[in-house]
Each structure stands twice: as structure tokens, then as C-alpha cells.
Amino acid sequence: MAAWQDEEAPRPRRAEGVRRDPGIGPGGLATLCGAAVVIAGLFLAREVLVPMVLAGLLAFVLAPVARLLQRRLRVPRALSVVVASLLALALIIGIGLAVSGQVVQLAENLPRYQAAVRAKIDALHLGEMLAAAEGLMEGITGEAGGPGGAPAAAPAPAPVAAGGRAPLETVLGVAEQVLAPLASAGLVLVFVIFVLLYREDLRDRLIRLAGARDLHRTTLALNDAAYRLSRFFLAQVALNAGFGLFIGLGLWLIGLPNPALWGVLAGLMRFVPFIGGVIAVVPPFLLALATDPGWSLALTVLALFLVSEPLMGQVFEPLLYGHSTGLSPIAIIVAATFWAFLWGPVGLLLATPLTVCLVVLGRHVERLEFLDVMLGDRPPLRPDESFYQRALEGDVDLLTAEARRRLREEPAGEGRPLVAWCDTVALRGLALAQADWAREVLDSDRAERIRGQVEMVLDEVAEEAAAAGSAAAQPEDWRNDGAVLCIAGQGPFDAAAAAAVALVLRAEGLGARAEANAALEAARIEAVLDPARVRFCLLSVLEGGSSATSVRYFLRRLRRHLPEARLAIGLWGAAPGSPMLAALRGEAAGEVIVTSAGEALALVQAAAEPPAAEAEAPAGAAG
Numbered sequence: 001m002a003a004w005q006d007e008e009a010p011r012p013r014r015a016e017g018v019r020r021d022p023g024i025g026p027g028g029l030a031t032l033c034g035a036a037v038v039i040a041g042l043f044l045a046r047e048v049l050v051p052m053v054l055a056g057l058l059a060f061v062l063a064p065v066a067r068l069l070q071r072r073l074r075v076p077r078a079l080s081v082v083v084a085s086l087l088a089l090a091l092i093i094g095i096g097l098a099v100s101g102q103v104v105q106l107a108e109n110l111p112r113y114q115a116a117v118r119a120k121i122d123a124l125h126l127g128e129m130l131a132a133a134e135g136l137m138e139g140i141t142g143e144a145g146g147p148g149g150a151p152a153a154a155p156a157p158a159p160v161a162a163g164g165r166a167p168l169e170t171v172l173g174v175a176e177q178v179l180a181p182l183a184s185a186g187l188v189l190v191f192v193i194f195v196l197l198y199r200e201d202l203r204d205r206l207i208r209l210a211g212a213r214d215l216h217r218t219t220l221a222l223n224d225a226a227y228r229l230s231r232f233f234l235a236q237v238a239l240n241a242g243f244g245l246f247i248g249l250g251l252w253l254i255g256l257p258n259p260a261l262w263g264v265l266a267g268l269m270r271f272v273p274f275i276g277g278v279i280a281v282v283p284p285f286l287l288a289l290a291t292d293p294g295w296s297l298a299l300t301v302l303a304l305f306l307v308s309e310p311l312m313g314q315v316f317e318p319l320l321y322g323h324s325t326g327l328s329p330i331a332i333i334v335a336a337t338f339w340a341f342l343w344g345p346v347g348l349l350l351a352t353p354l355t356v357c358l359v360v361l362g363r364h365v366e367r368l369e370f371l372d373v374m375l376g377d378r379p380p381l382r383p384d385e386s387f388y389q390r391a392l393e394g395d396v397d398l399l400t401a402e403a404r405r406r407l408r409e410e411p412a413g414e415g416r417p418l419v420a421w422c423d424t425v426a427l428r429g430l431a432l433a434q435a436d437w438a439r440e441v442l443d444s445d446r447a448e449r450i451r452g453q454v455e456m457v458l459d460e461v462a463e464e465a466a467a468a469g470s471a472a473a474q475p476e477d478w479r480n481d482g483a484v485l486c487i488a489g490q491g492p493f494d495a496a497a498a499a500a501v502a503l504v505l506r507a508e509g510l511g512a513r514a515e516a517n518a519a520l521e522a523a524r525i526e527a528v529l530d531p532a533r534v535r536f537c538l539l540s541v542l543e544g545g546s547s548a549t550s551v552r553y554f555l556r557r558l559r560r561h562l563p564e565a566r567l568a569i570g571l572w573g574a575a576p577g578s579p580m581l582a583a584l585r586g587e588a589a590g591e592v593i594v595t596s597a598g599e600a601l602a603l604v605q606a607a608a609e610p611p612a613a614e615a616e617a618p619a620g621a622a623g
Contacts, residue, residue: 055191081196102261113290240270273332281305331375387429391453422597431573438544474509478608483511491545498540529561548583568592
């Protein structure tokens with residue numbers, strides 16, 4: 001036996017133990033305190049902040065209108081802003097007057113409607129049940145009163161103060177109820193005009209806050225965000241207004257009283273996520289029960305909402321501004337609850353627009369990226385991170401389901417789905433696990449469990465790839481089992497990476513087989529490395545598991561036993577500036593290094609192609 005076969009391969013040294021996270025430090029506590037102060041400020045300053053927020057959102061809606069007046073009709077900028085704002089104010093006032101008239105009419109007819117509903121309840125024999133419930137409540141109230149079940153005496157009403165002050169208080173109360181909304185509307189109008197007039201100045205101040213070091217990138221990001229938000233909010237307002245108009249016309253055609261009121265309510269409630277449609281249908285449905293002696297009008301109202309709401313949400317909204325607001329469903333619910341708690345019904349209406357603004361800021365401003373992660377609908381983890389996280393949890397079923405979904409969702413004609421999954425998910429996920437092992441945050445038992453999870457997923461994916469039956473035709477000697485060997489390095493996850501690459505090669509009709517690093521030991525090397533069978537040998541390593549010196553040692557062994565086979569190094573997922581890649585190019589100069597399964601497949605397929613002279617020989621003989 002040659003002396004070089006007695007050498008021991010260099011082993012990477014790694015200390016045992018797991019480092020612990022120190023937990024929340026002073027910085028985390030300061031962040032929590034800052035968040036609490038911000039929430040308290042939003043609640044206490046709601047009287048000032050609500051008009052400002054309304055003005056900001058209305059400015060987003062009116063910005064395209066003002067630009068249209070300025071560019072198409074050559075209206076001066078200041079005049080275009082004032083005209084757009086006054087048009088919006090006139091429209092809002094007109095809708096408010098129409099709705100107020102409908103509300104007065106509804107209030108006048110309310111006693112008659114209540115009597116009709118009571119009669120319909122009696123017709124359903126529900127009156128006895130209600131009477132029994134009332135008797136039960138009266139009994140409980142009596143027991144909770146004085147001794148012997150006597151109800152507690154009600155407090156006597158306080159006498160009205162003399163001196164003729166009651167009329168004055170009444171006038172002041174009415175004035176407060178009338179003037180407060182007018183003052184808020186005037187404040188909103190002033191804010192809107194100034195935001196539209198000085199939007200460039202406000203944008204420059206945001207650029208200063210967001211990051212003045214990269215003016216080009218920050219300016220483009222904020223301009224794009226403002227443009228997209230303007231289009232989105234304008235489209236949303238137009239769609240919701242169209243929905244309210246459609247509902248109002250539909251209710252008017254079927255003869256329901258006060259159709260304008262219910263149309264406005266339906267349009268406003270579409271700003272409320274999930275429950276807005278339910279809230280909008282209840283009042284007209286109850287009114288239909290009260291005005292119609294039968295059930296046909298109520299069922300028609302219900303059918304109108306059941307048809308129009310899905311049609312608007314599933315057809316018109318995707319056509320106009322896409323399938324999603326960019327928010328996750330949980331974020332929409334949390335935002336609606338949060339803003340409704342802070343600002344009441346107005347906050348409920350503003351919840352979705354406000355949260356969309358926060359998500360857009362998070363996507364374009366680096367310091368606010370956490371908002372996009374918490375509230376946005378984009379996956380919080382990259383596919384490779386999700387792969388590694390599922391393997392850490394031991395959820396092999398979810399790992400397999402996600403792998404199959406990605407393989408099936410790959411568009412036709414966009415390349416090989418299995419290669420893409422292996423490169424972007426499996427190999428990168430294993431590289432993350434390898435990095436954690438090198439940082440000593442993974443112990444040996446956890447690493448072994450991760451390997452087992454990945455191997456089970458690869459088995460499932462192999463069955464799916466075999467069932468697809470899309471293997472390409474390869475030369476006969478390259479189809480034999482073991483014609484292509486993927487031999488793992490010393491790292492704990494190198495064997496799993498070798499198995500993933502061998503799976504890709506087998507799916508293309510190559511006789512690929514993965515071997516553990518033990519195949520290079522003296523006791524097995526003769527049986528595994530058969531020069532008559534092996535055509536290509538790929539040494540599979542992940543950065544951080546094997547040193548460049550050990551890779552050179554393994555290559556020397558492979559070259560001695562397989563002098564005719566092609567050799568290559570697979571350093572999976574390595575970046576161009578990777579230290580391991582630079583070290584291998586220095587230690588193993590002249591060897592081919594690939595960093596993805598796609599590159600490895602192309603290299604093996606090129607090696608498997610017969611020479612040009614051999615390929616043309618049958619055609620020449622036939623001639």
C-alpha cells in the first residue's frame with residue numbers, strides 16, 4: 001500500500017456547546033418604551049391627528065386629479081390644487097346633505113317600521129319566546145333588588161335648574177354638534193391644500209429622514225411609493241364609490257326606502273376589512289323586513305349584496321389595482337382592531353389605508369423595514385430560510401408539501417423545476433444549516449435530525465421526479481448506476497447536499513449515486529471507485545464543513561483511483577467573494593469548481609456528449 005493512503009484527512013475542529021441568546025437588552029427595552037409612548041400619543045392626540053391623517057389620505061387621492069388639471073388643461077399649480085380640493089369638498093358636502101335628508105326621513109318612519117317588525121316576529125311565533133326571556137330577566141332583576149324581591153327604587157330625577165339657562169345650554173349643545181364637524185372639515189381642507197402645494201418640500205424632508213446619503217435611490221423609492229399609493233387610493237375610492245352607487249340604484253329599483261343612505265353606507269363599509277359587507281347589509285335587510293309584508297324584498301336585498309360583493313372583490317378589484325392590498329390577512333385584522341381602539345369608527349375606516357402606507361414605507365425605507373415584515377403579505381422568510389426552519393422544527397410533512405408545490409408551480413418553459421428547487425431552496429437551506437453548525441449554534445443531535453428530515457424530503461421528491469418521467473436520453477455507459485459519483489466532504493450536511501445533486505442528475509437520465517465521505521477510506525475505496533464504471537466524480541462540499549486542505553487531499557485520492565474520470569468540485573451556494581472559493585482556487589488549481597446544481601448538470605452533460613467525430617460516423621457510414 002502506498003504511503004499516501006495511510007495519511008489521515010484533516011478534520012475541521014469545532015468546539016462543542018451551544019451559545020445562548022442573552023435576551024432582551026437595554027436597546028430592546030428602549031424600543032418597547034418608545035412604542036408605548038407613540039401609541040399613547042396617537043390616542044391622546046387623536047383630535048389633531050385624525051384630521052391630519054384624513055388630509056394626507058385625501059391628498060393621495062386628489063394628487064392625480066391635480067396633476068391632470070395641471071398637465072392636460074394647463075391650469076396653474078396652485079389653482080389646480082384649490083379646484084381639486086373644492087371639488088372634493090363639494091362632493092362630500094353634497095353626499096352629506098343627501099344622507100342627512102335620508103336619515104331624517106328614516107327617523108320619522110322608524111316607529112312604523114318597528115311595529116311592522118314586531119308583527120312579523122309575532123307571525124313567526126317568536127313573541128312567546130321573547131316574553132319568556134323578558135320575564136326571566138325581570139325575575140333576576142327583582143331578586144337583585146331589595147328584600148323579598150322588591151325592586152330597588154329608581155333615583156328621582158334631578159330638578160331642572162331655574163333661571164332660564166336650559167335654552168342657552170340647548171343652543172350651545174346644538175352649536176357644538178354642528179360646528180365641530182364643520183371645523184374638522186375646514187381643518188382637513190386646509191391640510192389637503194398645503195400638502196398638495198408643498199408635496200415636494202415634504203418629500204425632501206422625508207428623504208432627509210430616510211437617508212440622505214443615497215439620494216438617487218431614496219428619491220426614486222419615495223417617488224415610486226407616492227405614485228403607487230396615489231393610484232391605489234384613487235382606485236379604491238372610485239371602486240367603493242361605484243359599489244355604493246350600484247347598491248343604491250339596485251335598492252331604488254327594487255323599491256326599498258332611503259336607497260341613497262344605504263348606498264353610501266355600503267360604499268363606506270367597503271373600507272372596513274372582512275366585516276364591512278356584513279355591516280352594510282344588515283340595516284337595509286331589516287328595513288326590507290319592516291316595509292314588506294312578505295319575505296321577497298328582504299331576500300332580494302340579501303341576494304343583491306351576495307352577488308355584488310364577490311363580483312367586486314374577485315373581478316373588478318383585481319382588474320383595476322391587483323389581487324391584494326399588500327397586507328397579510330392577520331395584519332388587516334390587527335390593524336382594524338388597533339386603529340378602531342385608538343380612534344373609534346374613523347380609525348376602523350382608516351385602518352386599511354393607514355396600514356398600506358406603513359407597509360409601503362417599510363418596503364422603501366430601510367429603517368422601517370420591520371413594518372413590511374410584520375404587516376406585508378410577502379413571505380417573511382426566503383424559500384431557503386423556510387426550508388431550514390421547517391427542518392429545524394422537524395416538520396417533514398410541511399417540507400415535502402412546500403417542495404411539491406414549488407415543483408408544480410414552476411412555469412412551463414422556464415427551465416427545470418427540480419434544478420431550480422435544488423439550487424434556490426435545498427442547497428441554500430443546507431448552507432444555512434452548515435453556517436449555524438460552524439458558528440456552534442447547532443449541536444450534533446440537532447444536526448443529525450436535520451439530515452434525517454432532508455433525506456426524507458429528497459426521497460419524496462425523487463419519487464415525484466421519477467413519476468414525471470422526463471429524463472433525457474443519455475449514452476448507455478452514462479446511464480449505469482454509479483457512472484456519476486457525488487462524494488460528500490467532511491461537513492455534517494455535505495452528504496445531504498450530495499444526495500440532492502445526485503437526485504438532479506438522475507432526473508436527467510444519468511446514473512448518479514451519492515456516497516458518504518467514508519467511501520474514501522482505505523477499507524472501501526477500492527469497492528466504490530471502480531475505474532471501469534465511474535465516468536464523472538463530483539466532490540460535494542458546503543462552506544464551513546471541509547477545509548481547502550482536506551478537499552485537496554480528497555482530490556488526490558480520487559485522481560489516483562480514477563485516472564480516466566472527469567473530476568470537479570461542487571462548492572454549493574458559494575458567493576463570488578467566498579473565502580472557501582478563493583482558497584480552493586489556490587489549493588486545487590486547475591480543478592473545475594461549480595457552485596450550483598445547474599452548473600453541475602451542464603458540466604456532466606457536456607462530458608457525456610460523444611465527440612463530434614464519433615457522432616458523425618454513423619451518418620458517414622450510411623452514406
